[in-house]
Amino acid sequence: MATKVVMAQLSPTMEEGKLIEWKISEGDAVSQGDIVAEIETDKANMDVEAMGAGVLRKIVVQAGATVPVGTLIGIIAEPDEDIESLLSEAAAGPVAGAAEEPADAPVAPSDGPEAPTATDEPAEVAEEPASAAPSAETEPEAEGERVRASPVARKMAAEKGIELGAIAGSGPGGRIVKADIEAAIAAPAAASLATATGGTTAGAIVAEPAAEPLLRDERVEASQMRKAIARRLAESIGPVPHFYLTIEVDMERALDMRSELNARADGFKIGVNDILLKTAAEALVRHPQVNASWDEDAIQFHGRVDLGIAVAVDGGLITPVLRDADRKGLRRISLESADLIERARARKLLPEEYQGATFSLSNLGMFGIDEFTAVINPPEAAILAVGMTQEKPVVEEGELTVRRRMRVTMSCDHRVVDGAIGSAFLATFKEMLENPLAMVL
Amino acid sequence: MSERYNVVVIGAGPGGYVAAIRAAQLGLKTACVEANGYEGGLGGTCLNWGCIPAKALLESAALAQTLKSQGAEFGVRPVDVEYDMSAAVDRSRAISEKLTKGVGYLFKKNGVESVFGHGRLTAQREVVVDPTEPGGESRILDTRHVIVATGAVMKTFPGFELDGEKVIGSREALELRELPKRLVVVGAGFVGVEFADVFSAFGVDVTVVEALETLVPLEDPEIGKTLARSFKKRGMEIRTGTMVKALERDSSPMVLTVESSKGEERIETDLVLMAVGRQPVTEGLGLEEAGVQVADGFIAIDEYCRTSAETVYAVGDVAGQPMLAHKGSHEGIVAAEHIADANPHPLRYDNIPSVGYCHPEIASIGLSEPEAAEAGHDVKVGKFPLGAHGRALTAGHNEGFIKIVADAKYGEILGVHMIGHNVSELVAEAGVARMLEATLDEVAAHAHAHPSMAEAVMEAALVTLGRAIHV
Numbered sequence: 001m002a003t004k005v006v007m008a009q010l011s012p013t014m015e016e017g018k019l020i021e022w023k024i025s026e027g028d029a030v031s032q033g034d035i036v037a038e039i040e041t042d043k044a045n046m047d048v049e050a051m052g053a054g055v056l057r058k059i060v061v062q063a064g065a066t067v068p069v070g071t072l073i074g075i076i077a078e079p080d081e082d083i084e085s086l087l088s089e090a091a092a093g094p095v096a097g098a099a100e101e102p103a104d105a106p107v108a109p110s111d112g113p114e115a116p117t118a119t120d121e122p123a124e125v126a127e128e129p130a131s132a133a134p135s136a137e138t139e140p141e142a143e144g145e146r147v148r149a150s151p152v153a154r155k156m157a158a159e160k161g162i163e164l165g166a167i168a169g170s171g172p173g174g175r176i177v178k179a180d181i182e183a184a185i186a187a188p189a190a191a192s193l194a195t196a197t198g199g200t201t202a203g204a205i206v207a208e209p210a211a212e213p214l215l216r217d218e219r220v221e222a223s224q225m226r227k228a229i230a231r232r233l234a235e236s237i238g239p240v241p242h243f244y245l246t247i248e249v250d251m252e253r254a255l256d257m258r259s260e261l262n263a264r265a266d267g268f269k270i271g272v273n274d275i276l277l278k279t280a281a282e283a284l285v286r287h288p289q290v291n292a293s294w295d296e297d298a299i300q301f302h303g304r305v306d307l308g309i310a311v312a313v314d315g316g317l318i319t320p321v322l323r324d325a326d327r328k329g330l331r332r333i334s335l336e337s338a339d340l341i342e343r344a345r346a347r348k349l350l351p352e353e354y355q356g357a358t359f360s361l362s363n364l365g366m367f368g369i370d371e372f373t374a375v376i377n378p379p380e381a382a383i384l385a386v387g388m389t390q391e392k393p394v395v396e397e398g399e400l401t402v403r404r405r406m407r408v409t410m411s412c413d414h415r416v417v418d419g420a421i422g423s424a425f426l427a428t429f430k431e432m433l434e435n436p437l438a439m440v441l
Numbered sequence: 442m443s444e445r446y447n448v449v450v451i452g453a454g455p456g457g458y459v460a461a462i463r464a465a466q467l468g469l470k471t472a473c474v475e476a477n478g479y480e481g482g483l484g485g486t487c488l489n490w491g492c493i494p495a496k497a498l499l500e501s502a503a504l505a506q507t508l509k510s511q512g513a514e515f516g517v518r519p520v521d522v523e524y525d526m527s528a529a530v531d532r533s534r535a536i537s538e539k540l541t542k543g544v545g546y547l548f549k550k551n552g553v554e555s556v557f558g559h560g561r562l563t564a565q566r567e568v569v570v571d572p573t574e575p576g577g578e579s580r581i582l583d584t585r586h587v588i589v590a591t592g593a594v595m596k597t598f599p600g601f602e603l604d605g606e607k608v609i610g611s612r613e614a615l616e617l618r619e620l621p622k623r624l625v626v627v628g629a630g631f632v633g634v635e636f637a638d639v640f641s642a643f644g645v646d647v648t649v650v651e652a653l654e655t656l657v658p659l660e661d662p663e664i665g666k667t668l669a670r671s672f673k674k675r676g677m678e679i680r681t682g683t684m685v686k687a688l689e690r691d692s693s694p695m696v697l698t699v700e701s702s703k704g705e706e707r708i709e710t711d712l713v714l715m716a717v718g719r720q721p722v723t724e725g726l727g728l729e730e731a732g733v734q735v736a737d738g739f740i741a742i743d744e745y746c747r748t749s750a751e752t753v754y755a756v757g758d759v760a761g762q763p764m765l766a767h768k769g770s771h772e773g774i775v776a777a778e779h780i781a782d783a784n785p786h787p788l789r790y791d792n793i794p795s796v797g798y799c800h801p802e803i804a805s806i807g808l809s810e811p812e813a814a815e816a817g818h819d820v821k822v823g824k825f826p827l828g829a830h831g832r833a834l835t836a837g838h839n840e841g842f843i844k845i846v847a848d849a850k851y852g853e854i855l856g857v858h859m860i861g862h863n864v865s866e867l868v869a870e871a872g873v874a875r876m877l878e879a880t881l882d883e884v885a886a887h888a889h890a891h892p893s894m895a896e897a898v899m900e901a902a903l904v905t906l907g908r909a910i911h912v
Contacts, residue, residue: 150878155851178853178878 002083003052005074007067009161010041010351013232017041018066018224019073028056030076037073042228044347048073055079058087066224149176156181165352168303187295187379225316236378240294241414244373245422249430251389251404254279257436261330272389273309273363274334279432280361280384281305281325282439287425291358293379294415300379308357308377309337311344319377320344321357365389371407381416384429385409446470446584448780449568450773451560451726454485455766456757457590458544460773464588465551467781472582473553474560474570483544483555486592486758487766489537494615495635497533499798502642506675506800509642511837524643527618534616556580562587562731566752569727586752586780589733589740590773591726593719593758600688601627601715607690608713611636620645621711625697627685629656631797633716634668638799641677648678648708650699655681657803660795661810661844661858664803668860671801671840680706688713721759744787746776754780768793792875794868801841804868807856807875810846819849823881823905825912827861830900831892838862843901845881852880852906863894870898881906 007017018040030036030050037048054076061073077083147164149157153176157164162184169176222230254275261270284291284305293300305326308319320340322333343349359381362374365388374385389406396403408429412422432438447469450461461473475483482489505524512519548555558570558580568582595610597603603610609617614636622645626637629651641647649672651658655665656672656679669679683701697708721739732750734741739762740748740755748755754776757769771788778785797803813820824844833839841861847854857871874884884902889895903909 151880151883152851152853152878155880159851 001052002057002075002077002081002086003050003054004072004086005036005048005050005076007039007061007069007071007073008048009069010046013228014041014069014161014224016066016068016224019061019063020045021063022059022074024056026056026059030054030056036076040224042224044349050076052076054081057081057083060087147176148173150178152178153181157184160185163352163355165350166356187293187300223315225318229316232378233375237375240376240378242373242376242411243414243419243422244409244411245419245426246371246407246409247426247430249406249408249433250394251406251433253436254433255389255404265331268331268334268338270330270334272365273361273386274330274337275433275436276363276384276386277307277309277322277325277333277337277361278328278330279429279436279439280359281307281328282432283425283429284359285326286428287421289421290382290412290417290425292381292416293358294381294413295379299416302358304358306356306358308354308360308380309340310360310362310374311341313345313347318344318349318354319357319360320349320354359383361386365406371409373409374411376411376413381413382422382425383411385411446472446582448472448586448588448777449474449560449582449584450588450590451562451568452476452485452590452592452757452759453483453544453555454590454592454757454769455487456592456760456769456773457485457588458483458548458773459770460588460590460756460777461553462547462551463774463777464780465553467777467783469777469781471553472556472584473548474556474558474568474582476559476573477557482541483548484537484541485590488540488544490612490615492766493540494533494537495611495632495639496798497536498529498615498639499635499800501529501532502639503800506638506642507837510675515837526620526643529643530616530618556582559725561725562589562727562733562753564727564730564732566731566750586754587731588746588773588776588780589726589728589748589753589755589759590757590769591722591759592769593721593764595715596718596720597715598685598717601685601713603715604690607695608688608715610715614714622646623694623710624648624712624714625650625708625710626714626716628716628718629653629665629681630659630716630718631657631795631799631803633714634672634797634799636714636716637672637677641672641675646676646678648680648710650680650683650685650697650708652684653681657797660797660803660805663842663844664805664858664860667841668799668801668803719758719764723759742772744775745779745785746772747779763793763795765793765795789876792872794872796865796868798865801838801861802863802865803860804864805856805858806868806871807854808846809856809858813846813848813855818853818855820855821847821849821905823847823901823903823909825897825901825904825909827897829911830894830897832894832896833862835892836862843867843897845898845901845905847881847905852882854879854881854884854902857898857901859898861894861897867895867898870895 020038020040022037023035024030030053032050032053034050035047036050036056039046039048056074057077058075060075061067061071067073075083075086148169149164150171156178162181164176167176167180167184170180171177258270258272258275288301291302291305304324307322307325309322310317310319322337322340325333340353357377357380360377360383362383363386364372365386369387371387372385374383376383387407389404391402392405394401394403394405410422410426448464448471450457450471450473453473453475457473461471464471487493508519508522545555556570558572560568560570563569566587568584568587570580570582572578595603595612601608605613611632620640620643624640624645625648626633627650629649633649634656637647637649649656655662656668657665672679680699680701683699685697686700687698689696694709694711697710697713699706699708723735723740728735731753733753734749740760742748742755742760746754746756746760756772756776758764760772775785775788792806794804794806808816810820810822822844824842827833827839827841830839844858845854846856854871854874857868859867881902884899885906887899889899900909900911904912
């Protein structure tokens with residue numbers, strides 16, 4: 001029974017993928033689970049795993065080519081098996097995105113034969129191997145986690161290219177059921193990307209000038225990531241009515257708190273950005289109208305606070321998501337965001353780790369930027385752009401004094417957030433940073 | 442005298458007694474009022490004058506019928522067989538009594554207080570229990586919540602009033618120790634066809650009259666046609682698309698006039714059994730005073746079985762269709778859990794099985810073909826005939842089929858419709874599959890035991906998927 005190797009759709013925004021290289025050659029034996037190729041998606045590089053055993057009979061798409069999602073890229077079969085029908089199908093064009101299983105292997109709900117496994121593959125670039133079957137279903141069995149979903153829900157999700165990991169299940173025990181997928185189709189999950197203005201986090205890199213700054217006339221095809229950034233943010237700035245609110249925050253007490261906590265810390269260091277994330281989360285809890293999305297003729301309020309952290313990576317930007325940020329303490333935020341940022345830079349994020357944020361934070365303070373305006377990541381309703389904390393002359397009760405101050409600019413989607421609401425949120429954000437104990441209330 | 446309860450349940454049928462036991466399990470001080478009258482004692486209609494005794498008689502009938510028509514084939518040749526309906530009735534009564542006692546035992550075990558009498562609501566939503574015998578004292582039960590589970594009673598047409606002698610209902614039919622020569626059953630829902638089955642097996646000449654076009658008209662029409670074929674083979678007369686017009690009750694013999702597209706027909710008979718439905722018991726309960734609204738004859742409820750009156754719930758036959766014991770029982774649990782704030786889950790009314798225990802048995806759940814199409818599904822239907830099915834053949838009963846209605850896109854199981862040997866047991870798989878949103882693939886992938894009737898459900902799934910092995 002022949003097994004197709006296909007360009008799978010690994011995220012809702014992915015429309016095409018580039019075949020970077022084949023790891024095996026035509027005629028090589030393949031066992032189920034072997035990595036056969038590496039592809040570049042709009043977010044990360046992924047390994048393609050063989051879904052069946054046999055021999056790589058034909059490479060249909062060569063390394064270096066970019067093809068639409070669903071295209072047949074290779075065929076694995078028995079050495080003497082007839083693959084004519086598949087070859088002519090290859091000539092015909094990309095396979096439809098609908099979930100399709102080999103006739104002798106019906107899908108059992110708990111097994112999910114399309115599930116990628118084996119993150120313990122040594123020295124692999126990407127962490128999550130892409131599914132080689134046409135189904136875009138992801139099941140992160142890697143860490144022993146299993147997404148619980150009904151068979152109907154799985155099929156619907158696979159067909160629509162929805163990541164099960166990004167869905168909250170309303171069935172028993174958090175099981176994802178048909179109704180949840182239907183709701184997700186109605187309000188699509190965000191595939192978060194960093195804003196066009198980029199960002200870094202505390203204790204991070206200052207961008208270094210290129211080693212050899214050659215000026216040259218050269219057309220370089222945009223990477224998948226760059227294409228996605230361009231497309232998504234152009235889509236954002238057009239239809240989303242942005243307006244901007246700026247506020248200056250006195251950072252003395254926040255920085256004092258940070259020093260104090262770090263003096264007691266063991267095994268982790270709390271950065272300014274961690275404090276900003278926590279504060280933003282707490283402010284969102286108190287202003288849920290900002291933790292929302294515009295959805296055609298309705299506003300979708302989100303029941304969770306999932307913060308996107310803008311991270312500059314080699315060649316672009318990505319926004320990993322810190323989930324349930326309001327429920328985590330500074331220690332956990334510090335550890336988790338450090339991990340997310342590190343893996344973001346190594347291009348090892350799982351799709352569900354950069355999708356589904358409800359609000360984003362972008363920090364260019366490390367680059368010496370005083371203040372800036374950021375582009376909202378759709379379908380979020382706002383983004384907070386943070387500038388450098390610096391000493392400034394401040395008038396306090398008629399007296400001139402020097403304080404460490406930080407300027408923050410919030411971009412708001414005027415369809416969801418009006419001036420008063422945005423201002424109230426920012427006021428709370430500032431109040432909490434200036435009086436950190438207020439967060440405890 | 443007034444004592445404070447958390448919950449008083451009015452009616453101890455499958456809706457009421459289950460609600461009472463669940464409420465008590467959840468720590469609520471509970472009493473259950475039962476009028477213990479014409480329609481039942483503890484266990485209600487179901488245990489006393491409905492489901493249970495009917496199924497007991499159906500077993501007798503199945504034995505009688507199989508022996509009669511297939512005994513020799515099976516190698517058990519009947520000689521001098523005596524049909525003793527009285528003994529069959531005795532057996533069914535004994536089972537009812539056993540189960541009724543069982544409910545009493547469960548009440549004791551769970552601390553539910555049984556109160557015998559006729560319960561009704563007051564304007565203050567207390568429950569007054571009036572004695573059923575004259576000369577007794579009324580008792581007031583001061584309670585925080587009430588669950589009305591008064592059930593339903595037999596219905597009939599004008600001109601066909603039940604006199605218990607010449608025109609009877611299911612109640613009398615379950616104690617018919619002396620069989621008539623000829624019987625007309627009016628109404629071919631499950632109750633009607635079940636009684637037709639029983640009495641025909643015991644040697645009565647049975648005619649079934651049904652106003653709609655097929656027997657069991659609420660089921661898939663192919664099921665009704667299959668049943669009619671089977672009944673006709675046994676010598677029963679079937680008149681579908683036929684309305685009853687008049688009854689000459691006092692003539693000897695009685696003459697029933699019916700009318701169909703073919704015109705009028707006069708049928709001579711010794712007994713008429715009315716099986717035209719049941720009506721909910723909402724009279725004499727003080728519902729209006731208590732502010733409980735009634736709509737279309739039933740007590741109106743929401744998804745947690747709450748009525749329009751705060752603190753009053755209603756479950757079972759009195760609260761709406763389908764009038765099935767298992768629906769009543771599950772509503773009882775929903776109501777009790779809602780009262781106790783114990784994470785109640787509303788009942789899935791779109792997934793309640795409907796079962797007829799005549800032979801061949803009938804069972805269905807979910808959407809019919811036309812309903813599925815109307816709901817906008819891309820409908821795929823797979824029918825597996827039982828004619829050549831191993832287990833059905835070994836049982837000697839291979840009439841019927843398993844039919845699955847599915848959505849072509851995801852293979853979602855939308856409905857299952859069956860007629861055949863023991864299909865009452867097979868609908869549970871369909872129910873659980875639908876509840877878990879399983880698709881045809883899962884049912885087809887499970888290695889159902891061989892040889893079994895259950896296997897036929899798997900075969901039907903394979904037929905629907907276009908890869909049947911055995912057909």
